[in-house]
Amino acid sequence: MRLYGVVMVGWFRRYATYRMATAAGVFTNTAFGFIMAYTYTALWDERPQLGGYDVSQAVTYVWLGQALLMACALMGGGFEDELIERIRTGDIATDLYRPADLQLWWLACDLGRAFFHLVGRGVIPMAIGAFAFDLTLPGSALTWIAFLVCVVLGLLVSFAIRFLVALSAFWLMDGSGMAQISWLAGMFFSGMLLPLTVFPGTLGEVARALPWSSVLQIPADVFLGKRTGWALAEAYAFQAGWALALLGAGRLLQTAATRRVVLQGG
Amino acid sequence: MEAFIELDGVEKVFDVRRRAGLLRREKSQVRAVDGLSFTVARGEMVGYIGPNGAGKSTTIKMLTGILTPSGGRLRVAGIDPARERTRLARRIGVVFGQRTTLWWDLPLKDSYRLMHRMYRIPDQRFRENLERCVELLDLGELLEVPVRQLSLGQRMRGDIAAALLHDPEVLYLDEPTIGLDVISKAKVRDFLRDLNADRGTTVLLTTHDLTDIEQLCRRVMVIDHGRLMYDGALAGLHEVGESERTLIVDLERELPPVVIDLARTVRVEGPRQWLAFPASQSAAPLVSALAARYPVMDLSLREPDIEAVIAKMYAGRSGQ
Structure with missing residues (x-):
């Protein structure tokens, strides 16, 4: 397991070496945070309590979304770009002669990246948002801890989805189309555009039951104190269930893909 | 073993x-x-x-x-x-x-x-x-x-x-x-x-x-x-491949193709000439013989490349 620890630290440091890129990213997240916060304020002024949030909670939701956007790689920028490229060029073959597990390896890579982005591109926009707007911040340390656990589970789900998308490149040769579809679905179904609690009827229920809601909607609800006690346990079970199912599917697909490479030469 | x-x-x-x-x-x-x-x-x-x-x-x-x-x-x-x-x-x-x-x-x-x-x-x-x-x-x-x-x-x-x-x-x-x-x-x-x-x-x-x-x-x-x-x-x-190395010779001036026992001249371009000799032979005797008889300015040696060796191997086989 120490190997995967080294991999995770390595990827964290790798992103940490690009300070200007991080600074530019922080600026972008902050700018979008302001735009969306004003938009939400206008919307919630018209429709108070929309989706069960008051204005302060809605604006908090916006800044949480900006803070988690890069960590969850909802708009790309995760490990999958590199894995897809390695599959396309055939470099993936050279990964197979190493005594390491493909899925765990990339999970460690992506978690290292995600933790960097959580700190590098999450904390500062959130802090700026808290200065500029009246945010609903958790009152107790327990809520913070519950939230962070929730975020880590969300990262696992996010990784598991993108791992499946990346592996599709073994069959499609070019994974960029699948990646774009997945970003689009992720943007909407995670609740990045609007909280999923806003959508009525079947659409809302379906959206809330899909794995992407683990990535933003559920952590945001935990952050806002809307899930405590049993509701929190349910949220964890929902996230962990999706994580296990999707990671398991990734494992199966990985076995099939490896067999394909080993027999067909990619 | x-x-x-x-x-x-x-x-x-x-x-x-x-x-x-x-x-x-x-x-x-x-x-x-x-x-x-x-x-x-x-x-x-x-x-x-x-x-x-x-x-x-x-x-x-x-x-x-x-x-x-x-x-x-x-x-x-x-x-x-x-x-x-x-x-x-x-x-x-x-x-x-x-x-x-x-x-x-x-x-x-x-x-x-x-x-x-x-x-x-x-x-x-x-x-x-x-x-x-x-x-x-x-x-x-x-x-x-x-x-x-x-x-x-x-x-x-x-x-x-x-x-x-x-x-x-x-x-x-x-x-x-x-x-x-x-x-x-x-x-x-x-x-x-x-x-x-x-x-x-x-x-x-x-x-x-x-x-x-x-x-x-x-x-x-x-x-x-x-x-x-x-x-x-x-x-x-x-x-097997009868491969050849090439000695590229820069002479002081344009001269008719070099005539020497150890190699054959395959190309002449102004004062520069290309001499081919078997790859199994050392270049040293050829260089000293050449320097003794011709006004040599500069020399460089080109090894046979693998494609050429293999191509000759093929040619040799199909000719048999």
Whole structure:
């Protein structure tokens, strides 16, 4: 397991070496945070309590979304770009002669990246948002801890989805189309555009039951104190269930893909 | 001698699908490796050469277990690579000249820390091996440098060190000197020669550069169209292929074609002339004879390239 620890630290440091890129990213997240916060304020002024949030909670939701956007790689920028490229060029073959597990390896890579982005591109926009707007911040340390656990589970789900998308490149040769579809679905179904609690009827229920809601909607609800006690346990079970199912599917697909490479030469 | 690598009638057939119409697809088969048999003893250093698409990489992929043979028997250290890829992985080292296993954005030493954990190398041994590689490959000042800032030659030396930290019993090198300058090439070759002599590491070397083979390998195997065309000493390959080296001579002025016993003049361009002579011969007597009789300004020597040698081998065979 120490190997995967080294991999995770390595990827964290790798992103940490690009300070200007991080600074530019922080600026972008902050700018979008302001735009969306004003938009939400206008919307919630018209429709108070929309989706069960008051204005302060809605604006908090916006800044949480900006803070988690890069960590969850909802708009790309995760490990999958590199894995897809390695599959396309055939470099993936050279990964197979190493005594390491493909899925765990990339999970460690992506978690290292995600933790960097959580700190590098999450904390500062959130802090700026808290200065500029009246945010609903958790009152107790327990809520913070519950939230962070929730975020880590969300990262696992996010990784598991993108791992499946990346592996599709073994069959499609070019994974960029699948990646774009997945970003689009992720943007909407995670609740990045609007909280999923806003959508009525079947659409809302379906959206809330899909794995992407683990990535933003559920952590945001935990952050806002809307899930405590049993509701929190349910949220964890929902996230962990999706994580296990999707990671398991990734494992199966990985076995099939490896067999394909080993027999067909990619 | 103990056979370390054994191939017996190994085949690899790829299915290739080709569009034959709007929806129809034709299936055809390509035999990348076609009944290949050879053995390599422990501690041997063998050159494995052939033109592009001859089946070299396919062979190496089968030896590392990342490709399964379609037929025949293949063993490395008594292990079937395709079945026990991970177990074998701890005992082999692989360097692909055009690909790097190093972490692009991070200092070189971070990649070595990764190898330390990946191959579960005992701390003491890791330190010793790293020290040795750093010294012999001249990596001391590069350890703190991000890999993306290294020159090609430095990166290649870094990659070779990364492949050796876990004391592999066999090292597969795919074009380890491609694109390197003369000094870097010499460093890499010296290191490989020492490695083979001191540690008895078995080395299988794929290259386009015949000088690599000349300086490192007593034995050379030539593969083409997935078949072994030649297996023996390099000198013998030159004889079979009747290959020639070329001495390029710059004379003081334009002269009629040089006439000399040891070589024949194949081309004249102003004061520059091209003299061909058998590759099995030394250039020294030719140079001194030439310098004694002609006003020589400058000389350079061109080795026969592998494609030319193999092309001649073919020509020789079909003529028989």
